[in-house]
Amino acid sequence: MVSVRLPDGKTLEVAAGTSVAELLPRVHSRVARDALAARINGRVVDLATRLNDPQVELEALMPSEAGALEVLRHSAAHVMAEAICALWPQTRLVYGPPVENGFYYDIDLDHSLTPDDFARIEAKMAEIVAADRPFTRYEMPRSAAMEKLRREGNIYKIDNAERAEGDTLSFYVTGAADSGCWEDLCRGPHVPSTGRIGAIKVMQVAGAYWHGDASKQMLQRVYGTAFATKKELAVYLAQVEEARKRDHRKIGPELGLFATDPMVGTGLILWKPRGAVLRLTLEAFIREELLRRGYQPVFTPHIGKLDLYRTSGHFPYYKDSQYPPLYESDRARLLNALWELARTGGAAGATPAEVELFAQIARQHPDLQAAGYPADLPVEERLRRIRQWLAAEDGYLLRPMNCPHHIRIYGSEARSYRDLPVRLAEFGTVYRFEQSGEVGGLTRVRGMTQDDAHIFCTADQLADELAGCVDMAKHVLDVMGLTQYRVRASLRDEGDKYVGSTENWQKAEAAILDVCRNSGMEWFIGRGEAAFYGPKIDFLVKDCIGREWQLGTVQCDYNLPERFELRYIGADNREHRPVMVHRAPLGSIERFCGILIEHFAGAFPLWLAPVQACVCTVSEKSADYARQVFRLCQQANLRVELDDSGERIGSKIRTATLLKTPYVLVIGEQEAAEGRVNVRTRDGRQLGSCGIAEFLAGCAAQIATRSLELPGA
RNA sequence: GCCACCGUAGCUCAAUUGGCAGAGCAGCGGUUUUGUAAACCGCAGGUUGCGGGUUCGAGUCCCGCCGGUGGCUCCA
Numbered sequence: 032m033v034s035v036r037l038p039d040g041k042t043l044e045v046a047a048g049t050s051v052a053e054l055l056p057r058v059h060s061r062v063a064r065d066a067l068a069a070r071i072n073g074r075v076v077d078l079a080t081r082l083n084d085p086q087v088e089l090e091a092l093m094p095s096e097a098g099a100l101e102v103l104r105h106s107a108a109h110v111m112a113e114a115i116c117a118l119w120p121q122t123r124l125v126y127g128p129p130v131e132n133g134f135y136y137d138i139d140l141d142h143s144l145t146p147d148d149f150a151r152i153e154a155k156m157a158e159i160v161a162a163d164r165p166f167t168r169y170e171m172p173r174s175a176a177m178e179k180l181r182r183e184g185n186i187y188k189i190d191n192a193e194r195a196e197g198d199t200l201s202f203y204v205t206g207a208a209d210s211g212c213w214e215d216l217c218r219g220p221h222v223p224s225t226g227r228i229g230a231i232k233v234m235q236v237a238g239a240y241w242h243g244d245a246s247k248q249m250l251q252r253v254y255g256t257a258f259a260t261k262k263e264l265a266v267y268l269a270q271v272e273e274a275r276k277r278d279h280r281k282i283g284p285e286l287g288l289f290a291t292d293p294m295v296g297t298g299l300i301l302w303k304p305r306g307a308v309l310r311l312t313l314e315a316f317i318r319e320e321l322l323r324r325g326y327q328p329v330f331t332p333h334i335g336k337l338d339l340y341r342t343s344g345h346f347p348y349y350k351d352s353q354y355p356p357l358y359e360s361d362r363a364r365l366l367n368a369l370w371e372l373a374r375t376g377g378a379a380g381a382t383p384a385e386v387e388l389f390a391q392i393a394r395q396h397p398d399l400q401a402a403g404y405p406a407d408l409p410v411e412e413r414l415r416r417i418r419q420w421l422a423a424e425d426g427y428l429l430r431p432m433n434c435p436h437h438i439r440i441y442g443s444e445a446r447s448y449r450d451l452p453v454r455l456a457e458f459g460t461v462y463r464f465e466q467s468g469e470v471g472g473l474t475r476v477r478g479m480t481q482d483d484a485h486i487f488c489t490a491d492q493l494a495d496e497l498a499g500c501v502d503m504a505k506h507v508l509d510v511m512g513l514t515q516y517r518v519r520a521s522l523r524d525e526g527d528k529y530v531g532s533t534e535n536w537q538k539a540e541a542a543i544l545d546v547c548r549n550s551g552m553e554w555f556i557g558r559g560e561a562a563f564y565g566p567k568i569d570f571l572v573k574d575c576i577g578r579e580w581q582l583g584t585v586q587c588d589y590n591l592p593e594r595f596e597l598r599y600i601g602a603d604n605r606e607h608r609p610v611m612v613h614r615a616p617l618g619s620i621e622r623f624c625g626i627l628i629e630h631f632a633g634a635f636p637l638w639l640a641p642v643q644a645c646v647c648t649v650s651e652k653s654a655d656y657a658r659q660v661f662r663l664c665q666q667a668n669l670r671v672e673l674d675d676s677g678e679r680i681g682s683k684i685r686t687a688t689l690l691k692t693p694y695v696l697v698i699g700e701q702e703a704a705e706g707r708v709n710v711r712t713r714d715g716r717q718l719g720s721c722g723i724a725e726f727l728a729g730c731a732a733q734i735a736t737r738s739l740e741l742p743g744a
Numbered sequence: 745g746c747c748a749c750c751g752u753a754g755c756u757c758a759a760u761u762g763g764c765a766g767a768g769c770a771g772c773g774g775u776u777u778u779g780u781a782a783a784c785c786g787c788a789g790g791u792u793g794c795g796g797g798u799u800c801g802a803g804u805c806c807c808g809c810c811g812g813u814g815g816c817u818c819c820a
Contacts, residue, residue, distance in 0.1 A: 135815095143747080143748065144748085145748075145749070146748095146749070235748090235749090235814060235815075236747090236748065236749090236814090236815085237747070237749095237814055237815030237816070238746060238815065238816055238817095239746095239747080239815070239817090240746075240747090240816055240817065243817070244817085245745080245746070245816080245817045245818080246817095249746060249747050249816075250747090250816090251747075251748085252747090252815065252816075254814090254815080280812090291812095293793090293810070293811055293812095297811080297812095344820090345820065348820080349819095351745090351818090352818075352819070352820080353820095431820065432820060434820090461820095463819080463820080465818080465819070466745055466746095466818060466819085467745070468745065468746070468747095468815090468816085468817080468818090469745090469817090469818065469819070471812080471813075475819080528820090561820095562820050576814090581819090586820095613820095647780090648778095649777090649778065649780090650777045650778050650779085651778090652777070652778095677775095677776080677777080677778090678778090678782090678783085679776095679777090679778055679779090679782085679783060680779055680780060681778095681779085681780065681781060681782065681783090682781080682782055682783080683780090683781095684780050684781055685780095685782055686781085686782090687781095688781055689781080695780075697780060699778095699779055700779090701779080709779085709780080711780055715780085715781080717780065
């Protein structure tokens with residue numbers, strides 16, 4: 032006998048070998064009818080699973096539960112794969128898991144699927160669903176299963192099977208066992224039958240590398256979504272549609288915030304007056320915080336010598352994603368090429384290619400000819416020598432980060448432990464030559480401004496400084512009402528992109544994890560997400576189509592102070608190495624604005640709105656008074672516009688409302704006579720007649736508190 | 745960078761199997777003096793992203809490029 036414990040605490044006794052499906056009618060008739068899968072001792076399984084252990088905890092998964100939806104979508108992926116195979120028999124299936132909001136199936140198919148094919152695929156899927164065929168699981172010993180897969184010859188499935196754990200491999204037939212119906216190597220679990228998938232839709236097709244490896248061939252990834260009912264699908268599609276309407280790439284230009292221009296360049300943002308006001312307002316908010324938190328402002332240029340970035344490590348580790356260096360001379364360009372060759376060449380002695388390149392350069396330059404190439408010396412010495420030759424005429428790099436400049440400010444004077452922490456802040460503009468396929472909107476750009484700062488402190492001060500930075504990052508998100516974010520502790524992985532000693536990394540990662548633990552916030556670990564110089568804490572926020580972006584960041588760095596040989600004099604009168612914190616609460620201002628536009632759907636709170644009020648005349652008769660109101664608003668530092676055009680008042684209100692202007696001040700003869708204003712909000716509320724001073728005071732109060740709401744009537 | 749889709753006036757969209765590039769809004773000029781989301785009349789606006797090709801004829805078909813979009817890879 033098997034003792035089955037249900038979520039409500041009740042216990043049922045059933046014969047060993049009873050399936051979950053057979054047992055469910057004893058739980059509840061509706062559960063028996065609707066359950067899609069079950070959770071046994073925490074593991075999600077098919078309803079056909081037979082119970083054998085003497086004691087089990089059992090929970091039926093109903094269609095409304097997230098766990099069930101995942102199973103249903105996995106089953107939907109099978110149905111889609113079967114449909115595609117039916118239409119294109121040469122299809123080779125790769126991998127088809129459920130994902131957030133749906134599922135996908137990677138396939139290898141010579142025919143490129145297009146949206147035109149979706150209707151055919153969906154029609155075929157509808158047939159399979161209508162047939163209501165059972166999902167039947169069967170298992171084979173690993174060796175027999177491998178033999179079967181090799182016979183079938185799908186290299187991808189063989190690969191999947193080789194990666195799968197366990198002595199047996201499982202297959203799912205979309206039909207009765209031995210029915211000859213379509214089947215797939217699959218761990219499961221699945222819903223009982225295809226008919227249980229109430230609604231499926233093929234969403235899109237995209238390329239995806241096999242194993243996510245860019246050196247492997249590209250497969251086609253067909254995305255779909257599925258729900259238990261057509262109504263739920265319709266609701267989801269409507270939500271997607273609604274979310275798309277807030278896309279900053281659409282409403283940003285519509286609201287006159289920014290433009291992009293192929294003539295200027297991909298990923299280079301032109302901030303128009305309204306967008307510039309938004310930015311400046313955000314920056315003013317940040318500046319206020321910086322002042323309160325003991326930061327000191329600095330200004331530094333947008334470019335620097337290549338050698339600065341050789342020292343920091345930015346160049347050439349990130350060569351591919353930097354704008355190409357600017358060279359003063361051909362000689363510098365060639366010497367830099369030599370430097371790169373030497374860097375990646377032989378550690379002990381120069382490679383022939385290296386020697387040949389030097390000879391080529393030296394032919395044009397007698398001084399180098401005379402100096403000769405130290406081909407037999409170790410790589411460090413060769414590199415040092417090349418940098419010496421370059422010193423007089425090195426190239427310049429458009430800066431990819433601000434830290435090297437700030438580091439040189441720290442290094443520009445002797446520092447005492449009494450000065451620490453030194454917190455240097457700048458809205459620093461950086462340039463990164465992002466891959467063309469990545470650039471888009473405001474969220475991934477090639478020129479951006481960070482609300483950057485670098486803190487130089489002692490090891491003892493580090494924990495407090497990191498905590499202070501996390502606090503500020505949380506605070507700015509809080510002020511914006513951005514509550515839906517995830518926090519990631521970004522640590523290093525086994526990759527080779529990192530600089531510095533293991534000891535430095537261990538100290539830095541310990542510091543980052545300590546701050547996370549002590550912060551009281553929820554967080555997760557992201558291996559391989561660290562910066563090349565240190566681990567970080569990243570604040571991630573989703574955009575309107577569900578993509579997650581890093582906004583704020585707090586980074587701990589023992590390595591750059593070492594590379595730049597930074598120091599301070601301690602209380603012991605000896606030299607010590609400071610620790611650095613890199614931090615940007617907004618991250619990139621471009622990206623932050625993109626997210627902010629979508630967060631507010633363009634309807635910014637009063638304190639952020641590029642134009643806070645529009646004074647609209649009813650007719651020319653009230654124009655003089657309207658101009659007076661306009662001027663009073665201006666003098667009260669309200670960002671205000673005047674519409675005294677010949678349009679009708681309805682049209683003016685419509686125009687201002689479409690621009691999401693928080694307040695329209697309707698000015699007619701009545702208002703002029705009374706010396707008042709008539710206030711209407713962008714959400715269509717008529718707040719009625721109001722004294723000018725009263726209106727301005729109300730606005731001032733909202734702005735001062737950075738209120739997220741426009742006040743009610 | 746890779747795979748795919750898209751590109752007609754500032755915006756939203758039309759244009760039969762390849763057969764004269766059009767409308768609304770925005771803009772400009774008039775008329776109207778207006779009361780809470782679109783007054784009326786008129787005018788102008790285009791090398792159909794760019795460049796080649798096929799064809800008697802290309803917005804439409806083919807090739808290349810540019811730009812945008814969705815993914816993948818990358819993201820200091």
